Amino acid sequence: xxxxxxxxxxxxxxxxxxxxxxxxxxxxxxxxxxxxxxxxxxxxxxxxxxxxxxxxxxxxxxxxxxxxxxxxxxxxxxxxxxxxxxxxxxxxxxxxxxxxxxxxxxxxxxxxxxxxxxxxxxxxxxxxxxxxxxxxxxxxxxxxxxxxxxxxxxxxxxxxxxxxxxxxxxxxxxxxxxxxxxxxxxxxxxxxxxxxxxxxxxxxxxxxxxxxxxxxxxxxxxxxxxxxxxxxxxxxxxxxxxxxxxxxxxxxxxxxxxxxxxxxxxxxxxxxxxxxxxxxxxxxxxxxxxxxxxxx
Amino acid sequence: xxxxxxxxxxxxxxxxxxxxxxxxxxxxxxxxxxxxxxxxxxxxxxxxxxxxxxxxxxxxxxxxxxxxxxxxxxxxxxxxxxxxxxxxxxxxxxxxxxxxxxxxxxxxxxxxxxxxxxxxxxxxxxxxxxxxxxxxxxxxxxxxxxxxxxxxxxxxxxxxxxxxxxxxxxxxxxxxxxxxxxxxxxxxxxxxxxxxxxxxxxxxxxxxxxxxxxxxxxxxxxxxxxxxxxxxxxxxxxxxxxxxxxxxxxxxxxxxxxxxxxxxxxxxxxxxxxxxxxxxxxxxxxxxxxxxxxxxxxxxxxxxxxxxxxxxxxxxx
Numbered sequence: 001x002x003x004x005x006x007x008x009x010x011x012x013x014x015x016x017x018x019x020x021x022x023x024x025x026x027x028x029x030x031x032x033x034x035x036x037x038x039x040x041x042x043x044x045x046x047x048x049x050x051x052x053x054x055x056x057x058x059x060x061x062x063x064x065x066x067x068x069x070x071x072x073x074x075x076x077x078x079x080x081x082x083x084x085x086x087x088x089x090x091x092x093x094x095x096x097x098x099x100x101x102x103x104x105x106x107x108x109x110x111x112x113x114x115x116x117x118x119x120x121x122x123x124x125x126x127x128x129x130x131x132x133x134x135x136x137x138x139x140x141x142x143x144x145x146x147x148x149x150x151x152x153x154x155x156x157x158x159x160x161x162x163x164x165x166x167x168x169x170x171x172x173x174x175x176x177x178x179x180x181x182x183x184x185x186x187x188x189x190x191x192x193x194x195x196x197x198x199x200x201x202x203x204x205x206x207x208x209x210x211x212x213x214x215x216x217x218x219x220x221x222x223x224x225x226x227x228x229x230x231x232x233x234x235x236x237x238x239x240x241x242x243x244x245x246x247x248x249x250x251x252x253x254x255x256x257x258x259x260x261x262x263x264x265x266x267x268x269x270x271x272x273x274x275x276x277x278x279x280x281x282x283x284x285x286x287x288x289x290x291x292x293x294x295x296x
Numbered sequence: 297x298x299x300x301x302x303x304x305x306x307x308x309x310x311x312x313x314x315x316x317x318x319x320x321x322x323x324x325x326x327x328x329x330x331x332x333x334x335x336x337x338x339x340x341x342x343x344x345x346x347x348x349x350x351x352x353x354x355x356x357x358x359x360x361x362x363x364x365x366x367x368x369x370x371x372x373x374x375x376x377x378x379x380x381x382x383x384x385x386x387x388x389x390x391x392x393x394x395x396x397x398x399x400x401x402x403x404x405x406x407x408x409x410x411x412x413x414x415x416x417x418x419x420x421x422x423x424x425x426x427x428x429x430x431x432x433x434x435x436x437x438x439x440x441x442x443x444x445x446x447x448x449x450x451x452x453x454x455x456x457x458x459x460x461x462x463x464x465x466x467x468x469x470x471x472x473x474x475x476x477x478x479x480x481x482x483x484x485x486x487x488x489x490x491x492x493x494x495x496x497x498x499x500x501x502x503x504x505x506x507x508x509x510x511x512x513x514x515x516x517x518x519x520x521x522x523x524x525x526x527x528x529x530x531x532x533x534x535x536x537x538x539x540x541x542x543x544x545x546x547x548x549x550x551x552x553x554x555x556x557x558x559x560x561x562x563x564x565x566x567x568x569x570x571x572x573x574x575x576x577x578x579x580x581x582x583x584x585x586x587x588x589x590x591x592x593x594x595x596x597x598x599x600x601x602x603x604x605x606x607x608x609x610x611x612x613x
Contacts, residue, residue: 039413090584096412097359098587101540104361104533105579112572120569228424231417270428273421280418281406 006138011261012254017145017214019253020152024207025230026237026245027159028200034176034240035196036092041103042083043204044227045110048220050076050205051212052118058126065128065213069151072209073202080201081194089190107227114220122219125212148210155206156246159199163242168195176240225269229256232276238286247287316454323450333450335562337518340453341511342554344460346538347547348507353536354544354593355468356500357480358408359416361532362423363508368527369426370396370509371516372436375444378517385447389456389513396509397502399426404501408494411483420529431524441523448518456514460507465547467503476500480545537579543589548596553589 025047032040050072057068087106091099132143163169171192174182183189211226212218233252237244252272259271279286319336322328349363374392377383383391407418436442467473475496478486487493516522534557542553557575564571582589 037413039417087580087584091587094587097544098583100359100413100416101536102580102583104536105576105583107576108533108572109576109580112569112576115569116573228420232421235414235417266432267428270425273425276421277407277418277425280410280414284410284414 007261008258009139011257013139013141013145014261015254015257016250017148017253018257019250020149021207021211021214021226021249022230022233022253023246023249024152024155024203024210025226026233026249027156027242028204029231029234030237030239030242030245031172031196031200033234034242035172035193036088037096038088038099039103039231040088040200041100041227042106042110043200044223044225044230045107045114046076046080046083046201046223047204047208047211047227048114048218048223049079049110049208050201051208051218051222052114052123053205054209054212055123055125055218058128065147068128069206069209072205076205076208077198077202080197080204084194084197089193107224111221111224118220120220122217125216125218128213144214148214151206151210155203159203159242162199168192172196229269229272232272235276235286236279238289241286241288244286244288312458316451319450319454331562335558336450337448337453337514338562339555339558340457341515341518342535342538342558343457343551344507344511344514345535346542346550346554347461347464348504348511349535350539350542350544350547350550351464351467351476351500351507352504353539354546354550355473355480356476356497357483358497358501359412360419360501360504361416361529361536362419362421362426363504363535364527364529364531365419365423365426366396366400366505366508367512367515367531368423368430368522368524369399369505370512371522371527372430372442372512373509374513375442375516375522376436378447379442379444385452385517388517389510392513392516393506393509396512397506400505400508401498401502404498404505408497408501420532423527423529423532427524427527430527439524441521442516443521444516444519446518446520448514453514453518456510460510461547461551464503464507468547472496472499477545534575537575540579540589541582543591543593545593546589546591546595549589549591549594552591552596 025043028043028046029040032038032043053075054068054072057063057071058065061068063071083106087102088099091102129143129147134141134143134146161169163172171182171187172195174185174187175189175192179189182192207226207230208218208223211222229252230249233248234245235248236251237246237248252275255271255275256268259265259268264271283289319328323333345363345367349360352358352360352363370392372392373395374388377388377391378385403419403422407415407422410418430436431439468476475486475491476499478489478491479493479496483493512527538553538557539550540553541557542549542551560574561571564574
C-alpha cells in the first residue's frame with residue numbers, strides 16, 4: 001500500500017474515534033431538541049462535568065474504567081435533570097429566545113463555576129488502559145481507539161433499544177411528536193422530558209470520560225468546542241433525529257481528521273462551522289430531515 | 297421632526313455635554329485614575345456594541361450571537377489601515393466599519409433566511425470562522441496579536457458613541473425602523489402588509505455590523521494590541537448579556553445594560569471567574585423572573601423634566 005493510502009486509512013481510524021465522541025454528545029443535543037425544541041448550550045459542559053466525575057472516580061476512588069464510566073453517567077444524568085427542572089422548565093412556554101439565553105447562562109455557569117470549584121488547572125487522566133498498540137498493515141490502532149468505538153457502539157445500541165422498545169422510549173417519541181396530544185393521552189410529559197435530559201446527559205458524560213481517557217487531559221473549558229461541534233453534527237444529521245446524530249458525528253469526526261491529516265489542523269474548527277453554515281443554507285433540515293412547510 | 301429643539305432634546309444635549317465636560321475636565325486636570333479612564337472608554341465601546349446588537353436582536357428580532365466577529369473585522373481592518381498604510385484615524389475607523397458592514401451584508405444575505413435557533417447558531421459559527429481566519433493570517437500577526445498605536449482618546453470615543461446612538465435612534469424612529477419592528481412583531485403579517493421583510497432584516501443586520509465594526513476600530517486603536525482570542529464567542533455573549541439586561545428592543549436599555557455590565561466587570565476585575573459566574577446567574581435569573589430585561593421595549597427618557605414632554609415614539613410599540 002502506498003504511504004498516501006496508509007495515511008488516509010490512519011486518519012480514518014482517528015476520525016472514527018473522534019467521531020464516536022461527537023456522535024455521543026450529538027445524541028443528547030438531538031434528543032433534547034427533539035423533545036423541547038431547545039438548543040441546550042450547556043450540553044458540552046455537562047460532558048465536562050462527566051469527565052471530571054470520571055477523573056475523580058479513577059484517581060481518588062481508584063475505580064476501574066467501567067465503574068467510573070457508570071458513576072460519571074449517573075452523576076451527569078442527575079445534573080442534567082436538575083438543570084432542566086431549575087432553569088429550563090419555568091421557561092417552557094415563554095418565547096424561545098429566552099430559553100436559548102438561559103441555556104447560554106447555564107453553560108457559562110457550569111464553565112466558570114466549575115473553574116471556581118476545581119481550579120482552571122489542567123488535570124491529567126490516569127492511564128486507565130494498557131498502552132497496547134496494534135499495527136494492522138501499517139495502520140496504528142491504539143487500545144483506546146477500540147475501547148472508544150466499542151463503548152460508543154454499545155451505548156448507541158442501548159439508546160436505540162430504550163427509544164424503540166421501552167415504555168419511556170415510546171413516551172419520548174410521543175412527546176417529541178406532539179406534546180399536547182401526548183399530555184391528553186395521559187403521558188407524564190414532565191417526567192418524560194426529565195428522562196430525556198437524564199439519558200442525553202448520561203451519554204454526554206460517557207463521551208467526557210472517553211475524551212479524558214483518550215486525550216489524557218481535562219480542564220473546565222474542555223466542553224465548549226466539542227459541544228459546539230457536536231451541535232454541528234446534530235444539525236448535519238437533521239436535528240431531532242437520532243440516527244442522524246450518529247451519522248453526523250462520525251462524518252464530522254472523519255472530516256476533521258482528514259483536514260488535520262492534510263496539515264491544516266489550525267483550520268479544523270473553521271471547517272466544522274463551514275459545514276454547519278453550508279448545511280443550514282442548503283438543507284436546514286439536515287441529511288435525514290424532512291422539509292416541513294411553515295403554516296400561518 | 298418639527299419640534300427638533302424641544303425641551304427634552306435640550307435637556308439631553310445638555311446632559312451629554314455635561315458628561316463630556318466633566319470627564320474631559322478631569323482628564324485635563326490629571327485627576328482621573330487611569331483605570332477609570334480605561335473603564336469609561338470601554339463603556340463607550342460596549343455602548344456602541346450593545347446598541348448595534350440590539351438593532352439586530354431587539355428591534356428586528358433576528359437572533360444573532362456572532363457580534364464579536366464583526367467587531368474583529370472592524371478592529372483588524374482599522375488596524376491594517378493605521379499600521380500598514382499609515383492612514384489617518386478617521387479613514388481607518390471608516391474602512392473598518394464599512395468592511396464590517398459589507399461582511400454583514402454578504403453574511404446576512406444567505407443566513408437571514410434562517411430563523412430563531414438556526415440563525416443564532418449560524419451567526420455563532422460565522423463569528424468563530426472570522427476569528428479563525430484572523431488567527432491563521434500571519435499578515436496581521438496571527439495568534440500573538442497585532443500591535444496598534446493608541447490614537448483614540450476620550451473625545452473621539454465619546455463623540456463617536458454619541459454619533460452612533462443618534463444615527464441608530466433616528467433609524468429606529470424612521471419608516472425603516474418601523475418596518476424592522478414590524479418584522480420582529482410578526483414577520484408573516486409584516487410580509488402581508490407589503491413590507492419587504494428580507495430587505496429590512498438585511499438593512500438592520502448590515503447597520504448593526506457597521507457599528508460593531510466601528511466599535512472594533514475604536515477598541516483596536518485604544519488597546520495597543522488586538523488578539524484573535526479577544527473576539528471569541530464569549531465576547532459575543534458579553535454583548536448579548538448587556539442587550540438582554542437592558543431589554544431587547546430598547547436603545548436606552550442597551551446603553552444602561554452596557555454601563556451596568558462594564559462597571560460591574562471592572563469592579564470584579566480581580567476575580568475573573570466570579571465575574572462570569574455572576575453574569576451567568578444574572579442571565580438565568582433574569583430570564584426566569586424578568587425575561588423582558590430592565591426596560592423591556594420601553595425607552596428611558598428625561599421627559600419628566602420637560603413640560604409634558606411628548607413621549608418618545610418608540611416607546612409606544
